[in-house]
Amino acid sequence: MSAPNAKTQDQAAYWNDEGGRRWVENIERVERMLQPLSRRLLEGAKPAAGEHVLDVGCGGGVTSAAFAEAVGPTGRVTGADVSAVILDVAKQRYGARANLEFTLGDCAALPFSPARFDLLASRFGVMFFPEPDAAFAHLRRAVKPGGRLAFLAWRALDMNPWMGVPVQAAFSILPRPEPPPPHAPGPFAFADGARLQGLLEGAGWREVRLETVEAMLDLGDPDMAVQQMIRMGPPAPIFATADAATQENVIAAVLQAVAPHVTNGRITMPGATWLVHATAP
Numbered sequence: 001m002s003a004p005n006a007k008t009q010d011q012a013a014y015w016n017d018e019g020g021r022r023w024v025e026n027i028e029r030v031e032r033m034l035q036p037l038s039r040r041l042l043e044g045a046k047p048a049a050g051e052h053v054l055d056v057g058c059g060g061g062v063t064s065a066a067f068a069e070a071v072g073p074t075g076r077v078t079g080a081d082v083s084a085v086i087l088d089v090a091k092q093r094y095g096a097r098a099n100l101e102f103t104l105g106d107c108a109a110l111p112f113s114p115a116r117f118d119l120l121a122s123r124f125g126v127m128f129f130p131e132p133d134a135a136f137a138h139l140r141r142a143v144k145p146g147g148r149l150a151f152l153a154w155r156a157l158d159m160n161p162w163m164g165v166p167v168q169a170a171f172s173i174l175p176r177p178e179p180p181p182p183h184a185p186g187p188f189a190f191a192d193g194a195r196l197q198g199l200l201e202g203a204g205w206r207e208v209r210l211e212t213v214e215a216m217l218d219l220g221d222p223d224m225a226v227q228q229m230i231r232m233g234p235p236a237p238i239f240a241t242a243d244a245a246t247q248e249n250v251i252a253a254v255l256q257a258v259a260p261h262v263t264n265g266r267i268t269m270p271g272a273t274w275l276v277h278a279t280a281p
C-alpha cells in the first residue's frame with residue numbers, strides 16, 4: 001500500500017494514474033489482507049438499519065457493500081473515491097445493488113448536502129488529504145448532528161512489520177530517498193495519535209476516541225506478495241529505475257527478510273491501526 005508521500009504531490013493524479021493501477025492489480029491480495037481489520041471497522045462503526053453511510057475513499061467498494069448489507073433496504077450507502085480507475089472496479093462489482101451508489105470525486109471537496117449522512121466510515125481512505133483539517137471539517141458538515149465518524153488508519157511504520165520489514169530490506173540495497181516531511185499525506189500520515197486527535201477536534205468533531213486495533217495480516221504467497229509489495233510500497237519509484245541485476249537482488253533480499261514470517265506457504269505479519277471514533281455536534 002503506497003501513495004506519494006510529498007505533500008506537494010497531487011494525490012488525485014496519483015490515484016488516477018500509477019497508484020490506481022497498482023491498487024487494482026493488487027486488489028484481491030490487499031483486500032484479503034485487510035479482511036480482519038474490516039470486520040473490526042464494521043463492528044466499531046455499528047451501522048444500523050435505515051442509516052445513510054458515506055464510505056470515504058471507498059476503493060473497490062468491498063466495505064461499501066458490507067455497509068450496504070448492514071443498513072438494509074431502507075438504508076443507503078454512498079461510496080466516494082477520487083480515482084476513476086479504482087471506482088470502475090467498485091461499480092463493476094457492486095453497481096447493481098439498489099441501496100448502494102458510487103460517486104467520483106475528492107471527499108474534501110465534493111458538495112455533499114449538509115447533514116446528509118448518519119455515519120462516515122473509511123478503511124484507510126482518509127490519510128491522503130493534503131489539508132486534513134479542512135477535509136475533516138468539510139466532512140463533518142455532511143453529517144447529521146449526533147452522527148458518527150469511524151475510520152481505520154495505520155499506526156507508525158515501525159509498528160507495522162508487514163510494510164516495515166520489506167521496506168527495510170529493499171532499502172538495504174536501493175538508495176534511500178529523502179524522508180517525507182512529517183505528517184505528509186500517505187498511509188502513515190496519522191501515525192501520531194495525539195496529532196490526529198487534535199486535528200479532528202479542531203475540525204469540530206466531538207468525543208474523539210482512538211482505539212488500538214491490531215491483527216495478523218495474510219499477505220499471501222511470498223513470491224507474488226514480494227513482487228507486488230516492492231512495486232507498490234515506498235521503494236517502488238527507485239526500484240522501477242534500477243537495473244535488472246539490482247532488481248533481482250532487491251527481490252532476493254525482501255524474500256529473505258519475510259521468510260521467517262511464512263507459514264503454510266503464506267506471509268503472515270502483524271499490523272497496527274487506529275480505529276478512530278468521533279461524533280458530530
Ligand SMILES: C[S@@+](CC[C@H](N)C(=O)[O-])C[C@H]1O[C@@H](n2cnc3c(N)ncnc32)[C@H](O)[C@@H]1O
Nearest residue numbers: 015057058059081082083106107123124125128
Ligand atoms: C489505501 S486505498 C483504500 C481503499 C479502500 N478504502 C479499501 O480499503 O479497500 C485509499 C483510497 O482512497 C482514495 N482517495 C485518496 N484520496 C482521496 C480523496 N481526497 N477523496 C476520495 N478518495 C480518495 C484512493 O483513490 C484509494 O482508493
